[in-house]
Amino acid sequence: MILVDMFTMAAVGAGMFFFLAGTVGLLRFPDTLSRLHALTKADNLGFGFIVLGLLPQSPDVLSGLKLVVVWLLVQLAAATAGQLIAQFVGLERRRDPAA
Amino acid sequence: MSIPAASMHSIFNHGTAARFGAYLALWIMLIEFSVTNFAVGLLAAAWATWISVSLLPVSNRQFSPIGLMRFAMRLPWQALVAGADVARRAIDPRMPLQPGLITYATRIESGPGRDAFRALMSLQPGTLPASVGDSDAMLIHCLDTRQPVAAQLAAEEALFAQITGGGRTRSRRDD
Amino acid sequence: MIDFLYGAAALLLLLTGLGLARMMWGPAPADRMMAAQLLGTGGGAIALLIATASGITAIIDIALVLALLAAFAAVALTLGEPGTKQPDGQANP
Numbered sequence: 001m002i003l004v005d006m007f008t009m010a011a012v013g014a015g016m017f018f019f020l021a022g023t024v025g026l027l028r029f030p031d032t033l034s035r036l037h038a039l040t041k042a043d044n045l046g047f048g049f050i051v052l053g054l055l056p057q058s059p060d061v062l063s064g065l066k067l068v069v070v071w072l073l074v075q076l077a078a079a080t081a082g083q084l085i086a087q088f089v090g091l092e093r094r095r096d097p098a099a
Numbered sequence: 100m101s102i103p104a105a106s107m108h109s110i111f112n113h114g115t116a117a118r119f120g121a122y123l124a125l126w127i128m129l130i131e132f133s134v135t136n137f138a139v140g141l142l143a144a145a146w147a148t149w150i151s152v153s154l155l156p157v158s159n160r161q162f163s164p165i166g167l168m169r170f171a172m173r174l175p176w177q178a179l180v181a182g183a184d185v186a187r188r189a190i191d192p193r194m195p196l197q198p199g200l201i202t203y204a205t206r207i208e209s210g211p212g213r214d215a216f217r218a219l220m221s222l223q224p225g226t227l228p229a230s231v232g233d234s235d236a237m238l239i240h241c242l243d244t245r246q247p248v249a250a251q252l253a254a255e256e257a258l259f260a261q262i263t264g265g266g267r268t269r270s271r272r273d274d
Numbered sequence: 275m276i277d278f279l280y281g282a283a284a285l286l287l288l289l290t291g292l293g294l295a296r297m298m299w300g301p302a303p304a305d306r307m308m309a310a311q312l313l314g315t316g317g318g319a320i321a322l323l324i325a326t327a328s329g330i331t332a333i334i335d336i337a338l339v340l341a342l343l344a345a346f347a348a349v350a351l352t353l354g355e356p357g358t359k360q361p362d363g364q365a366n367p
Contacts, residue, residue, distance in 0.1 A: 019290075
């Protein structure tokens with residue numbers, strides 16, 4: 001039991017680190033698309049680590065599966081949304097290269 | 100795009116059945132099981148299948164299972180490398196960035212295959228596709244243009260082509 | 275364990291709040307749209323942590339809804355983009 005809790009703490013801790021790095025990136029990175037990198041890569045990895053850490057704490061197999069499905073949906077949503085936002089910025093730049 | 104009459108019967112082929120099964124499985128995982136919920140789930144899965152087939156028709160494309168597995172195994176590792184790369188650049192006091200847009204000429208035909216490849220590129224360390232439209236020259240945003248981005252993307256593209264059937268890319272459009 | 279999870283959720287709330295404040299400031303519309311994405315990942319992770327800590331599995335559904343809203347928000351942004359066709363067939367100005 002102690003081992004399981006240690007695993008959870010390590011994985012959730014790693015997730016927190018990547019969320020911290022993502023937020024630092026959002027605050028520091030100079031342009032919109034670089035900030036999008038921080039959001040789609042660092043924060044998503046943080047989310048993945050938190051789900052990984054919470055898995056052994058789930059009360060039954062079905063709840064664990066649901067966590068995995070939520071993670072998959074978040075990944076899918078982030079991949080789609082990230083591309084749409086990047087395209088939006090790309091289109092804006094094409095119209096006004098100074099932006 | 101309307102569905103040709105000749106392929107109408109193929110609406111009920113095993114590809115459609117597989118999608119229906121996947122949606123139903125998704126429902127069961129998300130919603131607590133009961134008879135009423137299951138009945139609603141059957142309807143929801145049927146509706147979802149109908150929408151998905153009208154948005155993305157079932158194709159007979161043969162995926163290489165080994166290639167697909169090799170690819171799927173790489174995904175978590177790549178997500179880790181990409182996330183660590185961004186994290187390092189964000190936290191480093193000197194913030195080693197040289198953001199910029201590059202164009203990359205892809206060999207993958209436009210359509211679902213290219214969309215999937217685009218999604219995978221956004222997983223790669225330091226690259227984010229920002230292209231508009233169906234142009235073969237894709238606009239890629241890089242965190243660090245000093246990195247050999249084009250070579251990295253070409254290697255990924257070759258691996259991706261293996262899954263969608265033995266390196267077949269541009270030559271065959273209909274399948 | 276429960277205290278650890280609640281603590282992680284509180285810290286994540288702080289980080290997500292900081293990020294949201296940054297994105298609301300802009301300057302580009304895309305920056306503000308990223309706030310919705312941040313709400314999807316950050317808010318979703320907070321919901322999952324609280325769901326596990328409290329044992330109320332229904333809270334997982336909140337994470338699910340946040341993820342879906344984030345995806346649809348990005349689609350709405352792109353549909354409103356100049357030059358794209360609106361459902362009524364008229365192009366945006």
